[in-house]
Amino acid sequence: MTREEKRVKVINACIAHQQHIANVAKQEMDSAQQQSNEYGANVDRYDSYRTKMMRARDMYAKQLSNANASLRYLQEALRMKPFDKAEHGAIVITDKQRFFLSIGAGKFVVNDSESPTGMQYYFAVSAQTPIYLAIKGKNIGDSFIVNGIVQTIKEIY
DSSP states (O other): OOHHHHHHHHHHHHHHHHHHHHHHHHHHHHHHHHHHHHTOSOSSTTOHHHHHHHHHHHHHHHHHHHHHHHHHHHHHHHTSOOOSSOOTTOEEEESSOEEEESSSOEEEEEEOTTSTTSEEEEEEEOTTSHHHHHHTTOOTTOEEEETTEEEEEEEEO
């Protein structure tokens, strides 16, 4: 598998993970709105249950908006070429972990027939995280330390 194919595979897995997050936020937002609507007419202007449901709806709406913004970035990342240096948009494989330097989406799974388990775990990390700051600008063969753990970069694409 070429570097480009590996990169596309990882980004598509991250897109699927982020799409699931967006779908859950949308379902929860709709549920909160429905519960508020089914509650009936306002009892008074200090109706705490309705206020609680509207706050929940607004919270999920914000999560959905953030998830959609992340999805737009990931779609753009698909058009990027593989990287030779660890920078925003790169996929970095170390001797201990796999990172996608992009959005703060956490751990996600990539199906990989070449892996003994048939899957590999990656971590999507945003530019605000300490791990990103430690990796940024590094090349293959470089090492970095985070939380007292030394990691050496084996691949970047």
